[in-house]
């Protein structure tokens with residue numbers, strides 16, 4: 001189809017030339033071949049990368065990322081435990097390679113994440129005797145971490161997930177060590193420190209399951225308060241670790257609209273769609289949740305049956321339909337993983353399953369869901 005349209009255009013140019021008119025060069029009418037091109041002008045399309053991808057050891061996936069995406073996120077290498085494993089010891093080896101990869105390919109480079117209760121070493125919250133540190137000590141540690149990490153990449157990392165998952169399911173602030181030791185104002189402080197380190201960076205509050213009304217109301221109240229206090233927050237990230245049947249497209253629509261109405265940018269920061277049987281009752285993405293492996297929870301170890309493949313394609317088309325309705329308010333849509341092979345959803349909340357949450361198969365080939373997402377862009381008139 002793509003080829004025949006090109007052939008047709010070339011044929012028409014030849015006819016014009018034969019008639020003695022000055023031929024205009026044929027317009028490039030080929031359909032956009034990448035997600036980034038298809039959504040150009042609507043929003044950036046990104047992926048979270050692992051070390052093998054941005055260091056080039058997995059050259060096939062590195063090439064796939066370069067060809068398909070306009071934004072990158074670091075799946076793990078900028079988390080506290082990776083970059084600041086011991087007091088006073090920073091290790092930027094992997095993070096430097098990640099940032100260099102994104103810059104080399106002219107992408108929007110995301111930093112994830114500065115203040116979170118997971119993947120943060122215990123020493124951050126304790127003194128040498130293992131007792132909780134004082135508020136002032138923890139504020140000083142947070143400030144040093146943010147100024148060092150954000151400062152190193154000032155002007156090269158374009159946006160930071162400053163605070164991750166600070167709100168509980170019921171909409172109150174989560175009782176994390178950050179909240180219990182410092183108090184509720186740890187969130188405002190984190191944003192102020194990040195702004196001090198890089199005044200031009202986009203600064204984002206990131207969380208999951210904001211389609212659940214109590215949690216959404218809690219985060220809306222939090223963002224309103226931050227804005228009222230003049231805290232430099234520029235966006236809200238909806239993680240979107242989704243399932244085939246959760247959340248409904250309508251509730252995603254409502255959620256994006258509610259945050260956009262506050263005047264902040266909205267980003268879809270960690271999109272994937274779990275197709276396997278539900279293993280835990282909770283919705284969302286609490287990484288500390290674990291469920292035991294059972295054969296019936298891992299029904300498709302070899303390949304995904306076609307009806308499920310088609311259901312996944314329809315699901316992705318519906319989600320991108322919602323994102324496109326909010327073009328101009330949604331700044332980017334980032335997948336949490338590039339192919340089904342490297343997705344964390346093979347191991348969470350049950351380890352060692354065979355899941356199919358992305359647009360690309362284990363062999364790196366586009367799945368029907370990829371075609372559905374490309375078609376959604378065309379139908380909405382996104383792209384060049």
Ligand code: XIL
Nearest residue numbers: 075076112164239270285287336344
């Ligand atoms: C996940 C990574 O994908 C895994 O490799 C790691 O073992 C645990 O964390 N919400 C977030 C991400 O904000 O940082 C998490 O990433 C997934 C849930």
